[in-house]
Structures are given as C-alpha cells and as structure tokens.
Amino acid sequence: MDAFVLQVLNGLDKGGSYALIALGLTLIFGTLGVVNFAHGALFMLGAFCAVTLKKILTISKQVKDESITFFDAFKEVPYLELWFGETGTAIIDYAVPLSILLAIPVMLLIGLAMERGLIRFFYKRTHAEQILVTFGLAIVLQEIVKAFFGANPVPMPPPELLTGSADIGAAIGLGDSVIYPWWRLTYLLFAGIIIAAVFSFLQFTTFGMVVRAGMQDRETVGLLGINIERRFTIVFGIAAVVSGLAGVMYTPIVPPDYHLGMDFLVLSFVVVVVGGMGSLGGAVTAGFLLGILQSFASMNEVKEILPGIDQIIIFLVAVVILLVRPRGLMGRKGVMES
Amino acid sequence: MITATPRKDLLLMGIFTLAVLTMPIWLAPIGASYPDLLQRFAIFGIFAIGFNILFGLTGYLSFGHAAFLGVGSYTAVWSFKLLSMSVVPAVIFGVITSGLFAVVIGYISLRRSGIYFSILTLAFAQMSYNLAYSVLTPITNGETGLQLSLNDPRALDSLVGVTPTSGIPPTNFFGIEMSGYSGFYFCAILMIIGFYISMRIFRSPFGMMLRAVKSNSNRMSYTGLNMRPYTLTAFVISGMYAGLAGSLMAVTDPLAGAERMQWTASGEVVLMTILGGVGTLIGPVIGAGVIKYFENIFSAINENVLHGIFDFLPEILQDGAVAVLSLFVGEGWHLTLGMLFMLIVVFLPGGMVEGFTRIYSRIRNKNNKNNGEAGSVGSAEVQPGE
Numbered sequence: 084m085d086a087f088v089l090q091v092l093n094g095l096d097k098g099g100s101y102a103l104i105a106l107g108l109t110l111i112f113g114t115l116g117v118v119n120f121a122h123g124a125l126f127m128l129g130a131f132c133a134v135t136l137k138k139i140l141t142i143s144k145q146v147k148d149e150s151i152t153f154f155d156a157f158k159e160v161p162y163l164e165l166w167f168g169e170t171g172t173a174i175i176d177y178a179v180p181l182s183i184l185l186a187i188p189v190m191l192l193i194g195l196a197m198e199r200g201l202i203r204f205f206y207k208r209t210h211a212e213q214i215l216v217t218f219g220l221a222i223v224l225q226e227i228v229k230a231f232f233g234a235n236p237v238p239m240p241p242p243e244l245l246t247g248s249a250d251i252g253a254a255i256g257l258g259d260s261v262i263y264p265w266w267r268l269t270y271l272l273f274a275g276i277i278i279a280a281v282f283s284f285l286q287f288t289t290f291g292m293v294v295r296a297g298m299q300d301r302e303t304v305g306l307l308g309i310n311i312e313r314r315f316t317i318v319f320g321i322a323a324v325v326s327g328l329a330g331v332m333y334t335p336i337v338p339p340d341y342h343l344g345m346d347f348l349v350l351s352f353v354v355v356v357v358g359g360m361g362s363l364g365g366a367v368t369a370g371f372l373l374g375i376l377q378s379f380a381s382m383n384e385v386k387e388i389l390p391g392i393d394q395i396i397i398f399l400v401a402v403v404i405l406l407v408r409p410r411g412l413m414g415r416k417g418v419m420e421s
Numbered sequence: 422m423i424t425a426t427p428r429k430d431l432l433l434m435g436i437f438t439l440a441v442l443t444m445p446i447w448l449a450p451i452g453a454s455y456p457d458l459l460q461r462f463a464i465f466g467i468f469a470i471g472f473n474i475l476f477g478l479t480g481y482l483s484f485g486h487a488a489f490l491g492v493g494s495y496t497a498v499w500s501f502k503l504l505s506m507s508v509v510p511a512v513i514f515g516v517i518t519s520g521l522f523a524v525v526i527g528y529i530s531l532r533r534s535g536i537y538f539s540i541l542t543l544a545f546a547q548m549s550y551n552l553a554y555s556v557l558t559p560i561t562n563g564e565t566g567l568q569l570s571l572n573d574p575r576a577l578d579s580l581v582g583v584t585p586t587s588g589i590p591p592t593n594f595f596g597i598e599m600s601g602y603s604g605f606y607f608c609a610i611l612m613i614i615g616f617y618i619s620m621r622i623f624r625s626p627f628g629m630m631l632r633a634v635k636s637n638s639n640r641m642s643y644t645g646l647n648m649r650p651y652t653l654t655a656f657v658i659s660g661m662y663a664g665l666a667g668s669l670m671a672v673t674d675p676l677a678g679a680e681r682m683q684w685t686a687s688g689e690v691v692l693m694t695i696l697g698g699v700g701t702l703i704g705p706v707i708g709a710g711v712i713k714y715f716e717n718i719f720s721a722i723n724e725n726v727l728h729g730i731f732d733f734l735p736e737i738l739q740d741g742a743v744a745v746l747s748l749f750v751g752e753g754w755h756l757t758l759g760m761l762f763m764l765i766v767v768f769l770p771g772g773m774v775e776g777f778t779r780i781y782s783r784i785r786n787k788n789n790k791n792n793g794e795a796g797s798v799g800s801a802e803v804q805p806g807e
Binding site: 212226398406 | 480482484529532533535536537539540541543544545547548551552554555556557684685688691695748752753755756758759760762763766767770
C-alpha cells in the first residue's frame with residue numbers, strides 16, 4: 084500500500100508537467116488548428132527565464148573576505164545582499180517562484196511574436212508543413228539558448244523552506260516510508276492552480292466564451308463581427324505562458340538544459356494524442372494518467388517481469404490508443420480521426 | 422511541367438552517374454573531395470532517396486526513419502562480428518532486417534494518416550532508441566556502441582581460412598579494403614543503383630498509384646481501392662533504403678551507436694528531402710549533399726577563422742561581426758540549419774529544385790518576351806519538377 088501511494092505521488096508531479104504542456108498544445112491545436120512542434124521549446128524557454136532571473140539577482144561584487152586575515156582574500160557577494168542584507172538573501176533564495184513574475188510577460192510576448200511572425204502564415208497549409216516549420220523554429224530556439232547559457236544543465240535549487248521532504252505517510256496514517264519532496268508537492272499544487280485557472284478563464288469569462296465558440300465554428304463567430312483572429316493570437320500567448328510557467332517551476336526538479344524541450348515535446352505530443360486532439364480535459368487527464376503509469380512501470384517489481392517497460396510504456400499506450408480509439412480518451416467524434 | 426520520356430530519363434541517369442562517379446574531381450575546388458565526406462554524401466543520399474519514396478510520393482511524413490538506419494547499422498556490425506568481414510553479407514542482412522522492421526512498424530503505423538502517422542512513427546523510433554539504450558544492451562552494447570573486437574568468431578572468414586594477422590581486419594569487398602576512395606565508390610555505386618530503382622518506381626504504375634494516394638486519398642478509397650498494400654510497400658522500400666544507408670555507415674566505419682536512432686536524426690533526413698525538393702527525383706540527393714557539405718564547412722569554422730575573414734574591418738566592427746557570426750558556425754551550426762529549414766518551408770516549399778525551375782522558367786520567359794511571344798510558354802505556376 085505504501086509503495087502504491089508513493090508511486091501515485093511520484094507519477095503526479097511528472098504528470099503535472101505533462102498535463103501543463105499538453106494543455107497548451109491542445110489549446111493551440113483546438114483554436115488555431117496548428118500542430119506546434121516548437122511547444123517543447125516554449126517549456127524550455129520558461130525554464131531559462133528562471134535561470135536568467137537567478138543570474139540577474141546574483142550579480143555580484145567582489146568584497147574583501149574578513150574571515151581570512153593573513154592575506155587579502157575576496158569573495159563574491161551579490162549586490163542584493165549588500166544593499167538589503169537578510170532580505171536580499173531571502174529574495175535570492177526565492178528566485179524560482181519569483182521567476183513566475185518575469186516569465187508571464189516574457190512568455191506572453193514570445194508567444195504573441197511567434198504567432199504574428201510565423202504561425203499565422205501556416206493556418207492554411209498542411210499539417211506536415213506546420214510540423215516542419217515549427218520543428219525548424221524549435222531547433223533555432225534551442226540553439227540560441229545553447230549559445231547563451233551553454234550546453235550543461237544549470238542547477239536551480241528550490242527555496243530553502245521547501246527543500247526537504249514531506250512525511251505524507253504519517254499525515255494520512257500509512258507509516259513513515261511514504262515521503263515526498265516538498266517542492267514536488269508545490270509543483271503539483273501549482274499545476275492544479277494553473278489548470279483550474281485556464282479552465283475557469285475559458286468557462287466563466289466572455290473572452291473564454293468567444294474562444295470556445297471560435298473553437299466550435301470559427302466562421303460563424305467571425306460573421307458575428309468578432310475579431311476572432313485577435314482572440315486566437317491571445318490564446319496562443321496564453322498557451323505559451325502556461326507551458327513557460329510549467330518550465331519555470333520544473334527547474335528545481337530537473338536542472339534545465341537546452342534540449343529539455345525536445346525531451347518533453349515528444350512525450351507531450353503523445354499525451355495530447357492519448358487524451359484526444361483538441362480536447363482540453365483529455366489532455367489534462369491523459370497527462371496525469373500517463374505520468375502515474377510511467378512511475379508504476381519504473382517500479383522494480385514490474386521491471387523484473389517486463390524489462391525495459393518503463394522506457395516504452397507511454398509510447399506503447401499511445402500506439403494502442405491510436406489503433407483502438409483514434410480520437411483518444413476524450414476527443415470529440417470526428418475530429419482528426421482518420 | 423517537364424514531361425518525362427524514356428530518353429530524358431536515360432539522359433538524366435547518364436548525367437547523374439557521371440556526376441556521382443566524378444565527384445572526387447569536381448568537388449576538389451571547394452575542398453570537399455576527401456573520401457570521408459564523399460562517403461557521407463553517398464550514404465545520406467541513399468537515405469534521402471529512400472525517404473523521398475515514402476514522403477515525396479505518398480505524402481506520409483515519417484518521423485521515425487532513423488530507427489531503420491540504426492537497425493541497419495547494428496545488423497551490419499553483427500554480420501561483421503559473427504559471419505565475415507566481407508561487406509556483401511553485411512549489406513544484404515542490413516537491408517533485410519530493416520525491411521522486416523519496416524513491415525512491422527509500417528503495418529501498424531499506416532492504419533492512420535496525417536499527423537497521427539507522424540506521431541506513431543515517432544513513438545516507434547523513440548521506443549527503439551530507448552530500448553537500445555537500456556534493455557537491449559546485450560545486442561546494442563548501450564552507450565558505448567557496438568564495436569568489433571579481435572576475438573569475434575567471424576565464422577565464414579575462419580571457414581575459408583582467413584585469420585587476422587594483426588589487429589582487427591578491415592571491412593572488404595572481395596579483398597578490396599572498404600576505406601578511402603574504394604569505400605566511396607562502393608557507396609556511390611549503390612547510390613546510383615538506388616537512384617535508378619527510385620526512378621523506375623517514380624515512372625511505374627505503382628508510383629502513379631502512390632501519387633494518387635497523396636493527392637486525394639479519400640477519392641482513392643471511394644473508387645474502391647485498398648490503399649494500404651501500396652503505402653505499406655512504399656514504407657518498406659523506404660525503410661530498406663534507410664537500412665542500406667545504415668549498413669553502409671557500418672561498412673565505412675564499423676561501429677554502431679544508438680544515437681543514430683534518435684528522432685533528431687529522423688528530422689535531419691526530413692530536412693534534406695525538403696531542402697532539395699520533396700517528390701522530385703534528384704532533389705533529395707542534392708539536399709543531402711548540400712547539408713553534409715555545409716555541416717562540414719560550418720562546423721570547422723571557429724572564432725579565429727572568423728577574425729581572419731573580417732581582418733579588413735576596424736577592430737570594433739570586426740569584434741561585432743565575429744560575435745554575431747560565431748553563433749552560426751562551429752558548435753552553432755544547428756542554428757544555421759534550423760533557420761535554413763524554416764526559410765525553405767516558408768518561402769520555397771518545393772525546395773531547391775523548385776528554386777532552379779523558377780529561375781529557369783523566368784529566364785525562358787524573358788527570352789520569349791524579347792522574341793515577342795510573351796507568356797506563351799512557361800507559366801508562372803511552376804509544378805515541382807520531375
């Protein structure tokens with residue numbers, strides 16, 4: 084039982100990141116009808132927003148190290164610490180959560196620029212061409228990041244308050260073996276909030292209503308005198324923000340490097356397909372389900388019976404789903420079924 | 422549209438053969454006539470020709486072709502290890518195994534079309550890549566890559582009494598060592614044969630059927646045609662080309678690693694085909710050549726070389742130019758590649774062949790105008806060349 088709960092928990096945080104990326108991907112596909120292979124790159128860009136903010140916050144000055152007396156030693160002290168003392172240290176400590184504030188405008192801008200600058204020329208073209216051009220864009224983005232931040236992963240510690248592990252087992256009466264890092268718990272919570280925010284935005288605002296109407300029938304909405312193009316551009320920006328934020332918060336879990344996006348892209352596409360092309364709920368459900376499934380497959384007991392299953396389980400599920408139920412778990416009938 | 426006639430085909434074939442066989446001579450001025458690079462031209466040419474049979478004719482965009490490349494490589498290296506250092510069994514087994522793989526993967530993937538097909542092939546390729554790294558380590562030797570060793574059995578070789586005198590024996594084709602120019606000519610001849618086969622496919626009723634599938638698959642199924650045998654055949658043929666390319670990689674350098682199966686490698690062959698011209702005969706070969714050539718040139722340039730090039734500029738401008746350009750060369754070669762790729766897809770979806778055709782028809786138009794028969798020949802609407 085303990086092991087079971089632990090695996091579910093382990094799966095949830097990974098599932099959370101899949102769900103967030105897949106959500107953005109589906110949003111774009113559902114509204115614009117564009118297959119965006121550069122979406123993983125957006126996740127990666129979000130992660131590097133955090134890296135950038137951390138770098139900015141820790142711009143340092145060389146200060147004489149007083150503790151060493153017999154020769155002149157210098158140590159690097161961030162300006163923030165010099166100016167604000169303890170408060171400065173705390174700000175640096177919270178670099179990752181603070182990056183959210185930076186990432187929202189940056190990712191929104193990147194998203195809007197991408198849609199206006201490139202994607203909108205591809206609405207009328209085939210899916211193959213959309214895949215190709217966004218694939219090219221993904222390569223470009225990741226190489227630019229590589230040029231600025233190098234090829235090595237950048238470690239990003241979570242705030243000190245959240246570094247330890249939560250003793251979930253004791254809290255729900257299962258014994259001490261179920262422990263779970265605080266940060267992952269935070270991530271899970273965060274993913275939940277973002278997903279809820281996106282859904283309520285679409286469900287309860289006028290803007291969201293128009294967008295949903297546009298997803299159903301773009302032409303009619305256009306005929307009603309609504310500038311649906313502009314709404315969809317904004318939706319693209321929002322999708323970019325969602326996957327960017329997923330990237331920001333993921334940095335303490337996996338140190339980001341430039342091909343982080345590509346690794347996630349393939350998986351999140353699989354998630355979208357399993358969930359059903361164009362179905363937001365499906366994307367989220369499939370994200371969590373596949374995350375959990377993957378963490379069960381990497382249990383030693385399972386691996387003994389089926390060696391290597393943890394490596395391929397997600398793809399295997401996708402293959403089966405595509406063959407048995409091509410519209411995915413919750414896809415609408417008739418949408419991209421052939 | 423330039424109509425294809427048997428005579429023109431013969432001419433094209435002749436020119437192609439001549440051009441490929443004399444590559445070491447006419448590529449010498451641009452510094453590309455050393456065997457290693459020439460071999461890569463030929464190998465990736467084969468890979469792209471094969472990919473084009475699937476993508477160019479049927480429009481099915483596979484993102485998993487690198488898997489067949491990897492399978493071909495592994496099979497060839499195993500053939501060197503177990504059977505003989507002769508390249509003949511290696512190539513034959515490489516092609517057969519990857520063909521079998523293609524049958525299985527194609528049979529499942531081709532049940533879907535469009536983006537689903539792309540994702541299915543991608544999923545299969547990622548599965549093979551992941552497995553090659555983890556569970557299949559006894560076969561693939563994991564991260565180290567599969568290598569030859571001195572005490573491999575080499576059953577056929579020892580049967581005929583060939584024993585290595587010192588070190589690992591080189592791969593050979595009936596006694597000719599497969600390194601340097603002999604290696605290139607071996608690959609080149611196979612590429613010419615491959616090109617000929619692809620041309621025959623393009624001109625055959627089978628090729629016509631595949632093109633019909635591409636232009637309107639709904640209509641094809643309404644007429645009562647079951648498309649799957651045709652597309653599956655195309656898929657298997659192109660998988661076998663990829664396997665051939667993979668085994669040739671092992672022939673020229675007997676080593677196989679899983680990174681050959683990664684999906685970025687599949688992306689590369691897509692790129693070559695697009696750059697050259699999808700659905701054209703010669704395009705993929707040109708695309709493969711251009712990409713491999715520039716990869717070679719660009720990766721070799723570093724900051725010192727750039728400083729040398731911009732020596733004539735004042736110091737500040739020079740530093741600026743070097744700083745900007747060094748993003749695009751050396752390690753950053755992929756950035757150039759990505760941009761090139763986007764530009765091609767945006768502005769020239771037909772690839773370089775379409776570019777040539779456009780220029781050609783523009784020149785012809787101009788001449789016609791001069792002769793007072795404007796616009797009668799060579800319309801602005803250019804079909805992808807044959």
